[in-house]
Amino acid sequence: MATSSPTPAGAPLVYEGVSKSYRTHFWQRPFVSLDGLEMAVHPGEILGLLGPNGAGKTTTIKLALGLLFPDRGEVRLMGRCASEPASRAEVGFLPESPYFPDDLTGRELVEFAGRLHGLESADRRRRAAELLERVGLSEAMDRPLRKYSKGMVQRAGMARALVGHPRFVILDEPMSGLDPIGRREFRDLILGLREEGVTVLFASHVLADAEMLCDRVAILDAGKLLAIRDLGRLERERRVLRWEVEVLGGGEVAGGELIAERGDERLWRLPAEARAQEIVEAVAAGGGTLLSLTPQRETLEDLFLRTLRGSDGDRQS
Amino acid sequence: MSRILAIAHSTLAEAIRHRVLYLLLVFAAALMLFSRVLSMMTVGDDAKIVKDLGLSAISVLGLLVALFVGVGILFREMERRTVQVTLSAPVARWEYIFGKYLGLAATITINTAVLGLLLAGMTLWRGAYTHCLWAAIFMLWIELLFITAAAVFFSSFSTPIFSALFTSAVYVVGHLCWALTLLEQKLPAGSVAREVVHGLYLVLPDLEYGDIRALVVHGVPVGLERIVWATVYELAWAGMLLLIAALAFRRRDLV
Known part of the structure; x- marks a missing residue:
């Protein structure tokens, strides 16, 4: 099994031997979603979480946000146990298929999140307007979310994730539902976050996005971390x-x-x-x-497929 | 506290947008107006019928709001995973439970106030208004705060259908607790059955003590002491249910 490089000081997210299994019915055997995950997100980097469906990406993210509790091991977010609410004070999250109350307007959605992050009234109004403009929703911010397209909801979700001035942002499939222009804008926005010193963890199926954005990628399959690769080094070492x-x-x-x-x-x-x-x-x-x-x-796709095939071989042998 | 209020505010806003709420409100108002028609066709004190039906309408409407709006909102939050979005912010699980409860309690308060004013207006029109009417409305409101806590409690670990069934059961059992004391008296002294029935009476919430509708309708004076103790008793029950709900929700995996 692959392990992350030594945990750097100030790592925003650290998994130490984390396992998680689910039991869909009490008479069924538990399904292992994560198995002994050892991984650290380095400060200031963009780490891509890659893997096929059912690899354990969403479980990894939910454990970080305290939505799930590990069976074994420990998850530390911003230096605290991930189950402590205070660990999420400087963390932004964009879920995979944003499930926001659709009768809220884009502005209300972002302002509500700002309120949960403890922003003062004037600050949250200003911040919401600024972020909604940044994601291209300034015209639509007072429309209810049910009148938004999928891509617009995704943009509103991104504004929501950023409202609390986060130092660490977790994005689950951030590009899904976006048109090519939207993808480009999101890529620029994520790179802009890195420029501002924000650490980003993002899960994606789209390897091209990961290749363009990430400093490192972690490849998960069947609940195991198969590899963590530094894309900068990969660039130099690619055959x-x-x-x-x-x-x-x-x-x-x-x-x-x-x-x-x-x-x-x-x-x-x-x-x-x-x-x-x-x-x-x-x-x-x-x-x-x-x-x-x-x-x-060699592309990231080649690396991805080679790593997965290798793991299939391990499982068969 | 600001996070609890933020959640309460958004819950109230969502409840107010709920169409079922208006349907129930119109239904309760119609029932009150119908009581006037009914009183004209009945021999006896028509003002009593107006008061009796009006207070019952407030009680039933509150129960239905707790069942349809309360249980429904919590279920939708779980089913559509909006709860996960809320809890990805620095919000503790207990803050979420208490925030949701406060939002639903505010909804119940507004409903009770609207229907209470309507009933007061109707009794004023019939020349049968007394200030005691507000004591009965106040006690109904306290009872509904307890029922809402029960709805939140069951929704924190159960499916909506079971939550609605269990909440209704609490309402019915709470109003039938007096039957247990009757049964206890009929059982032989010192018997196991009698002890069991007595034990059941002690652990089940008794809503009859705080139900002063009949007394107010018939103009029987109600002591302040009874109102105070019934309020403390029902709110303590509500607090206990919310506390257990928060504990049950504290380590629940949100898959």
């Missing part, structure tokens, strides 16, 4: 899987496979073992002009 070479004119590129052709321009694929210098020489030997030479490296 070259193949080369793609764009060539103008000329004949064959030795050792290459032609995969596309448009007029005189041809796209060749070469194996990972080829050296860049050899490819350049092969293109020149064929009489063509090299337009581009791109190494196709």
